[in-house]
Structures are given as structure tokens and as C-alpha cells.
Amino acid sequence: MTAPGAAQAPSAQTPSAPIPSAPIPSARGLAWARRRRSVGIFWAEFRRSRAGMIGLAVLIVSALVALLAPLLVDYGDTVPINTISNPERDPPSFDFPLGTDDKGRSMIALLVWGARTSLLVGLVAATLSIVIGAAVGIAAGYFGGWIDQVLSRIEEAFLVIPTIPLAIVMVAVLNRDLTTIIFVIGITSWAGSARLIRAQTLTVKERLYVDRARALGAGSWHIVTRHLLPNVMPIILANLTLTVPSAILSEATLSFLGIGPFEGISWGKTLQAAATASAVKLGNWWFFLPAGLAITTVVLAFTMVGNAIEQVLNPKLRER
Amino acid sequence: MTLRTILRRSLLAVVTLFITVLLNFLLLRVVRTDPVATMTRGRKVSAEKRAELREKFGLDDSTVVQFLKYLKELLKGNLGYSFQTGRPVTTEIFSKIWPTISLIGISTLLSAIIGIWLGIRAGWRPGSAFDRLSTGTTMLFYSTSDAFLGLLLAYLFTSRLQWFPTGGIVDPRSDAVGLQKLFEQLHHMVLPATVLTVGYLGQYSLVMRASILETSKEDFLTLARAKGSTDDYVRRRHAVPNAMLPSITLTALSIGYVLGGSIVIETLFTWPGLGLAFSRALGAQDFPMLQGLFLVSSASVIVLTLLADLLYARLDPRVRIA
Numbered sequence: 117m118t119a120p121g122a123a124q125a126p127s128a129q130t131p132s133a134p135i136p137s138a139p140i141p142s143a144r145g146l147a148w149a150r151r152r153r154s155v156g157i158f159w160a161e162f163r164r165s166r167a168g169m170i171g172l173a174v175l176i177v178s179a180l181v182a183l184l185a186p187l188l189v190d191y192g193d194t195v196p197i198n199t200i201s202n203p204e205r206d207p208p209s210f211d212f213p214l215g216t217d218d219k220g221r222s223m224i225a226l227l228v229w230g231a232r233t234s235l236l237v238g239l240v241a242a243t244l245s246i247v248i249g250a251a252v253g254i255a256a257g258y259f260g261g262w263i264d265q266v267l268s269r270i271e272e273a274f275l276v277i278p279t280i281p282l283a284i285v286m287v288a289v290l291n292r293d294l295t296t297i298i299f300v301i302g303i304t305s306w307a308g309s310a311r312l313i314r315a316q317t318l319t320v321k322e323r324l325y326v327d328r329a330r331a332l333g334a335g336s337w338h339i340v341t342r343h344l345l346p347n348v349m350p351i352i353l354a355n356l357t358l359t360v361p362s363a364i365l366s367e368a369t370l371s372f373l374g375i376g377p378f379e380g381i382s383w384g385k386t387l388q389a390a391a392t393a394s395a396v397k398l399g400n401w402w403f404f405l406p407a408g409l410a411i412t413t414v415v416l417a418f419t420m421v422g423n424a425i426e427q428v429l430n431p432k433l434r435e436r
Numbered sequence: 437m438t439l440r441t442i443l444r445r446s447l448l449a450v451v452t453l454f455i456t457v458l459l460n461f462l463l464l465r466v467v468r469t470d471p472v473a474t475m476t477r478g479r480k481v482s483a484e485k486r487a488e489l490r491e492k493f494g495l496d497d498s499t500v501v502q503f504l505k506y507l508k509e510l511l512k513g514n515l516g517y518s519f520q521t522g523r524p525v526t527t528e529i530f531s532k533i534w535p536t537i538s539l540i541g542i543s544t545l546l547s548a549i550i551g552i553w554l555g556i557r558a559g560w561r562p563g564s565a566f567d568r569l570s571t572g573t574t575m576l577f578y579s580t581s582d583a584f585l586g587l588l589l590a591y592l593f594t595s596r597l598q599w600f601p602t603g604g605i606v607d608p609r610s611d612a613v614g615l616q617k618l619f620e621q622l623h624h625m626v627l628p629a630t631v632l633t634v635g636y637l638g639q640y641s642l643v644m645r646a647s648i649l650e651t652s653k654e655d656f657l658t659l660a661r662a663k664g665s666t667d668d669y670v671r672r673r674h675a676v677p678n679a680m681l682p683s684i685t686l687t688a689l690s691i692g693y694v695l696g697g698s699i700v701i702e703t704l705f706t707w708p709g710l711g712l713a714f715s716r717a718l719g720a721q722d723f724p725m726l727q728g729l730f731l732v733s734s735a736s737v738i739v740l741t742l743l744a745d746l747l748y749a750r751l752d753p754r755v756r757i758a
Contacts, residue, residue, distance in 0.1 A: 272448065273455035276689070276741050277734045280696025281714070282459075285730045288718055289463050365581055369700055372583040373715050387583045391704060396590045397602065404591075408584030415579040 151346075161428040168424025174417035178410075182231040193225035194381055205400055215402035218393040226386050227406045233382035234411065237298055238364035238418075244302030245363065246356045249309030254344055256310070257317025258336070268314070274307035280369055287375045294377040301366045309355040313348055320347045350429045357422035361415040368411055383407040441749055449742040456734045460727050461506050465499065515731065516724035520717065525728035529710065535605055536702070536709030539625060540694050543632035548687055551637035552680075555644025559679075560671055562649060570641065578638030582697040586631045586704040593627060600627050603706035628705045632697055636690060643686050647679040654678070681752055688744035692737040 141149075162168055181188065193202075196219040208215045214223035256267040286300045320326065326343050334342075370376050371384025372391070386407035390396075395403035481489075509516075515525035554574065558567040577585070594602045605624050606617065651657070652675055660670045695711075702711030710729055717725035 269451050273452040276452055276738055277456055278692035278695045278737050280699060281730045281733045284718060285463055285726050288726055368581040368583060372700055390587060396587055396595050399595050401591055404587045411584060412580045419579060
């Protein structure tokens with residue numbers, strides 16, 4: 117699932133770490149015990165945020181709907197060839213709870229199946245964006261010097277270059293399959309997190325235990341993976357949760373402009389279909405209302421969870 | 437602010453601009469479809485004519501030579517020719533720039549003013565009913581897709597209430613001139629401008645709120661209060677001027693997002709600006725036009741960011757370096 121608390125908990129328990137009974141606890145055992153404890157503290161703090169818990173609940177429900185789509189509605193209802201006998205532009209009724217569109221497609225089927233693409237693109241593109249951001253941020257912060265100079269200039273450029281126009285030009289010259297769309301959204305949105313992760317890397321790098329590790333002969337790889345990465349991980353996870361919303365909105369924008377992924381159905385594509393079918397002019401509000409509200413709900417839920425995580429990680433924010 | 441700062445910032449802007457141009461060129465190179473084939477599609481064109489066109493576009497040169505040629509033409513203000521109309525891209529862009537500048541200008545101004553005002557009020561009394569209502573509402577709009585907000589407002593105000601026209605900048609049947617024409621244009625602008633204003637004021641209010649909260653813990657506010665200043669005076673004279681700075685940078689950066697939003701909104705409301713040109717060029721696979729539009733939008737954001745940075749450094753003596 118998307119909440120870092122939930123995602124970390126099982127992985128923290130998998131390695132057997134008998135701490136108190138063993139006479140001399142191993143370093144690894146100690147580390148895992150410490151991590152498990154901090155995840156516990158994190159979860160206890162997170163639970164106190166009402167907005168965070170509401171957001172988390174909404175996300176769990178949306179993820180379940182997306183995963184269980186085949187059990188909930190028939191995919192056939194989203195394919196125009198199968199819906200030829202359905203009434204067209206039918207307002208919500210008992211047969212079609214959210215009505216049908218101009219091709220007789222069931223809007224509830226489009227909503228449920230659209231959740232898959234929208235959430236998938238949002239999550240994977242945001243993950244890609246954070247991976248790039250973390251790699252650039254850690255490399256710039258850790259190595260410093262000319263590497264930092266070059267990476268920071270590229271990062272500044274990507275921070276300023278308007279995202280959607282760049283994404284449009286990229287999609288226009290590349291393909292329109294799902295992978296390309298995810299790649300384009302990821303590659304246009306990493307700069308903000310790279311900046312934050314670089315700043316955090318700079319402070320962690322100066323801590324004594326990093327000096328100690330280096331004095332004991334640790335190489336860059338060991339320091340980055342064992343000391344820097346675990347310490348910037350909280351920021352990475354908070355940023356991931358806050359990047360998903362913008363990735364989902366970007367997918368909606370690209371799809372609305374007619375350059376969404378070829379395959380499948382997404383909420384953005386439903387909005388585009390509503391616009392091309394003159395839903396506004398003909399007063400067919402059910403064409404766009406469910407998909408639009410779904411985007412807003414999921415985006416808001418991710419933002420609420422992300423803000424709650426940030427509040428737990430940064431006590432200074434708590435009064436806000 | 438020293439000359440050094442100005443030079444340093446300008447150099448950074450030039451580097452960013454260069455990266456944009458390079459990116460633009462590389463993307464152009466990625467286009468696997470032959471531009472000559474695209475241009476001559478569906479027409480009978482002799483092999484010699486094709487070779488001549490390839491020669492004209494310099495498609496047989498090496499990548500580096502092509503890039504240098506591209507740079508040279510760019511510096512001369514030549515962005516190539518639109519596949520759709522055959523006219524120079526620069527001419528096309530200039531003919532469509534004013535509707536976009538006015539739309540983005542007005543909505544940025546409005547969202548900055550309203551957002552900053554909301555942020556100040558909310559941040560000064562965190563947790564108050566006003567704070568909860570305004571933060572909740574702005575978050576809600578901020579989380580809404582521009583396309584959906586546009587569709588929703590268009591449905592409510594053009595289809596249901598019929599208060600505003602459905603699209604365009606003037607009614608093609610009207611023969612209004614002068615002031616009357618201006619009013620008609622403003623009438624057409626209300627809906628698209630409202631969507632962009634409401635959709636983007638969230639950033640201003642959230643940043644301003646955070647900034648006021650940060651400032652409200654400063655010692656100089658305690659001192660001002662100790663001197664007997666009223667709460668209102670402390671807010672207006674001490675807190676707000678100090679908390680305003682981040683919103684300067686934000687305004688410049690926000691233009692970049694609004695540009696993205698304006699592509700959607702201009703398409704939806706057929707507002708005849710650069711955004712509509714963007715989506716039309718996209719539909720027609722008009723690469724020179726797409727790249728010209730991308731370059732112009734990036735360059736404007738880069739220049740605005742530079743101006744904002746310089747203004748920031750001018751206003752805040754603490755920012756001297758970096």
C-alpha cells in the first residue's frame with residue numbers, strides 16, 4: 117500500500133532478530149530492532165492525525181476498487197462494440213447507476229476501470245520521479261564539487277522549465293504507450309525532490325557516524341547505502357506521497373489533451389471523452405462528474421497522507 | 437545588490453535557457469518520422485524535390501552541425517515554419533500571444549491577491565474557523581484537475597445558467613467595436629480566467645500561510661507587541677512585509693504551472709491563444725510549432741524567474757550570495 121508506515125512494517129519484521137536473549141546482539145539485529153521501534157513510533161504519531169487517517173482510508177478503498185475491478189463491474193461495459201445495444205446518454209438509472217455515455221458505455225464501469233490506469237500511472241510515475249530525484253540529490257550532496265555543480269544546474273533547469281509543455285513535446289515525439297507516459301511524467305517532475313534530498317544529504321553527511329564509518333575504511337557505496345539512504349528515506353517517502361497527486365493530475369491533463377496512454381481507460385480519458393462528446397452543451401453532467409470527483413478525492417487523500425507524514429517527521433510543522 | 441549577484445543570476449538563467457534549447461533540439465532529433473515525408477504526405481513529389489527539401493532543412497548534416505545551425509537560426513529569431521499553415525512559427529506565436537498574456541496575467545494577478553490575502557488571514561490565526569475553511573477549500577480546488585474544473589464551471593454557467601458564452605474571444609456574429617468589443621472580450625474571459633484563478637490560488641494561500649506562521653514566531657513581533665502596537669498593526673507593518681518574500685519566487689514559478697493549465701483551459705473554451713495553438717499543433721503533429729511554443733513558454737518562465745530572483749535579492753538584504 118501507499119502509506120510508508122504500512123509498507124515498512126512487514127519488511128521490518130521478516131528477518132529474525134532475537135535481540136534481548138542473545139548475549140551479544142548482532143549489529144544487524146540492533147539496527148532492525150531500532151528500525152522496528154521507529155516505525156512503531158511513526159505509526160503511533162501518524163494515527164493521531166485525523167486528516168492522515170481519513171486520507172489513508174480513502175486510499176485503501178480506492179486501491180481495493182482498482183484491484184477488484186474485474187469482480188465489481190464487467191470490463192465489457194467499457195468497450196463500445198459490446199455496448200451497442202445499451203441506451204445512449206442515459207442519465208443515472210437502476211440499470212446504469214452512473215448513466216451511460218454517447219457510445220452506450222456504462223459510466224460506473226469506466227470509473228472503476230479508470231481507477232486502475234490513473235492510480236498505476238500516479239504511483240509508478242511518482243516512484244520513478246523520486247528515484248531520479250533521490251539519485252541526483254544524494255549524488256550532488258554526497259560528492260559535492262563539480263558533480264554537484266553540474267547536477268544542480270540541470271536540476272534548476274528542470275525546476276523552471278514548465279512541466280506540462282515539456283511533457284507534451286516529449287509525448288508528441290515519442291510514443292503514447294503507458295510506459296512512455298509514465299517515463300515522461302517521471303522525468304519532468306523529479307527536480308523538486310532532488311533539491312530537498314540534496315539538502316538532507318548535506319546535513320547527514322556531516323554527522324559523526326559518517327566520519328566514523330569512513331575512518332573505519334568504508335567506501336562511498338557503503339556510506340551511501342547504509343548511512344545516507346536510511347537517513348534520507350523518511351524524506352523520500354514523504355515526497356513520494358506528495359508527488360503521486362501531481363503525477364495523477366499530469367496524467368489527467370495529458371489524457372485530456374488527447375495524448376494519454378493508448379491502452380486502457382483512465383479518468384483523464386473519461387474527461388476528454390466527455391469534452392469531445394459535447395457533454396457540457398447537452399447537459400450530460402454524469403459524463404464528467406464521477407471521473408472528475410474521483411481524481412479530486414484521490415489527489416486530496418494522497419496530499420492529506422503526505423502532509424500527515426511530513427508532520428510526523430518534522431515536529432516543527434506540528435503546530436500548523 | 438551587487439553587480440556580481442546580477443551577473444551570477446543572469447549566467448544561471450542563460451545556462452537554463454541553453455539546457456532548454458538543447459533539450460528542444462534533442463527532442464527534434466528523436467522524431468523518427470521524416471519531416472519531408474510529413475510535409476509531402478498525400479501529394480506527388482518528385483525525388484529531386486524531396487532531396488531539395490532535405491537539403492533546405494539540412495537533414496543530411498551531422499548532429500553537431502545541425503545543432504549549430506539550429507542555434508544560429510534561433511538567435512536570428514527563426515523558429516522554423518509551421519506544418520499547418522506554412523507561415524513562420526514566430527509569426528504564428530506573435531499573432532496568438534496577447535490572448536494568452538491577458539488570460540494568464542489576469543488570473544495570476546487575481547490568484548496571487550486572493551491567495552495571499554487568504555494565507556495571511558489563515559496563518560495569523562491558525563486553527564481558527566476561517567483558517568480551517570479557507571485551507572480546506574483551497575486544498576480542494578488545488579487537488580482538482582483543471583479539465584474537470586473547466587467542464588464543471590462550463591456546465592454550470594454556460595449550459596445551465598447561460599450567464600457566459602461557451603467559448604472563443606468574441607461572438608463571430610457580433611460587430612461590436614471599441615469599448616463594447618473590449619467588454620465582450622472580458623465577458624468571454626470570465627470563465628477561463630475563473631478556472632485558472634481558483635485552480636492556482638491554493639499555492640499562494642498555502643505558502644503565504646506557512647510563511648506568516650514562520651514569521652509570527654520571530655522576536656521582532658514580540659518586541660512590536662511589547663511596545664504596545666495593536667495586533668492589526670503588528671500584522672500589517674511587521675509580519676506581512678517580512679512574510680511576503682517567498683510569494684515573489686512563487687509567482688514566477690507558478691506561471692509555469694498556469695501555462696500548463698492554460699493549454700487545457702484554452703482548448704476547452706477555444707480561447708484563441710498559445711494554449712489552443714499548442715493543442716492544435718499537437719493534433720496536427722506540427723513539430724516546429726510545438727517546439728517553438730515550448731521554447732517560448734520556457735523562455736518566459738526563465739526570464740520571469742530571473743526577475744523574481746533579482747527582486748528577491750534586492751528586497752531581502754540577507755540574500756547576498758548563491
